Amino acid sequence: MNTLEILFYALSAFAIISATMVLISKNPIHSVLWLILVFFAISGHYILLNAQFLAIVNIIVYAGAIMVLFLFVIMLMNVKKDKEPQKQLWVKLIGVIAGGSFLTLLIALVKQNTSFQGRDVLLKEGSIGLIHPLGQALFTDYVVPFEISSVLFLSAMVGAVIIGKK
């Protein structure tokens, strides 16, 4: 095992444990904080893939902005665990079975796909996650979808402002 593999497994374990804690924490604030740790672990994976730009944007946008809004809303609503209606046991069981089946399906798909077989993750290689190649790809090959999605964001922003003004 070289250093990269050790880092990869450590980050993966970190991500999975934090993600599990998001689900099993009773307090919504704790769930949000664990979710922030998940984003950090994923950013670590991006760095292993030599995608520093994606890693830092993941931290800025998800861990830095969206999660602050999550915390904000939960703190303002002041959700307490004792007031929160607890779900019935059978509802939880159905959720576990549905989620587990989906996971099995995903694993089966990945295992069946021949293009995935016998291949390692490309670590420390490739440059698509760096700012220069990514910008070039976005503004040449994918310029139409890129611009359409920015118009979509703009309209969502205008909509939010109009709803807020009412």
Next chain:
Amino acid sequence: MTLLAFDWAFIIEKLILIIIIVLTTLLITLYTTFGERKVAAILQDRPGPNRAGPFGLLQPLADGLKLIMKEEIIPTSASKWLFILGPGLAMTASLMTCAVIPWSTEIHLFGRVIALQIADINIGLLYVFAVVSMGVYGIMIGGWASNNKFSLMSALRAASQAISYEIAMGLALIALLMSTGTLSLKTIVADQVSGHWWNIVYQPLGFLIFFICAMAECNRTPFDLPEAENELNFGYHQEYSSMKLGFYLFAEYVNMIMSSAIMASMYFGGYDLPFFDESTVAPNIAAIIGVGTLLIKIVLFVFLFMWIRWTIPRFRYDQLMNLGWKKMIPLALLNMLITGALILSKL
């Protein structure tokens, strides 16, 4: 064994560099608190702290000792782990910025070339931005974990203020990125050293926006709404005592020093001493001159922060939000447009 195939000397070198930089930052911070009280005293025409040691120079040590000796109180209704995590996170986030600041050129020691920068990453500017956006968690977690409604209100204020001003700050950074063409702080400073004008010449409006936003991010007066004592008692750290309170108060000063260092590096040439050719002296002496120059620039910025604090009264909350959303963001967008137009006209 490939695990041990590191360049161990490199790791040791970086570790020593980190320890030196963090300790120096903390030492300067200690004396910034003293400086703040002296500046306040001068502006208000009174002597200021002058009892502990000559000219009151031991005052920060006395303050620190007082904070450490006080009783640690964790409120019974507080969420214990988060209550402890809050100040630690605030301090960590404010110290993390120093990793990408180029303190000077490189020094030659024991046959090695040591760059006086902890990490030259190709996304330095964005890293600074990410760390700034992490800083708000310390305040939010601390304010919420105290289980006190004033602390919570103050934490929410701090978060909304930080989010509002981060947008204008990011837009100012984008304009700087457009004119420099790189995100690496080392390259940005090196470009300013090697013959070009300082970036303030190309980005005066951008600097003004960045400076105002930095003041808002550091929760300095006139933007210290999160600790407005006449409305919120003491703010998000109301339930804190002893060194945990000290960490919160200290983090504000570390933030101030770090944003001064960032502003000096991005807009004012970093370690560049003007009208002086560094290549005429030995590299080690040039490096030391560089560190001194950067420190002087930082001290000047910190003085500016203090001067503003003791001159301008606090904003009202709606004024703060109006300034952030209706003035700073349109101004930052305009700055971006002007920069883009100038770059296009030069092509």
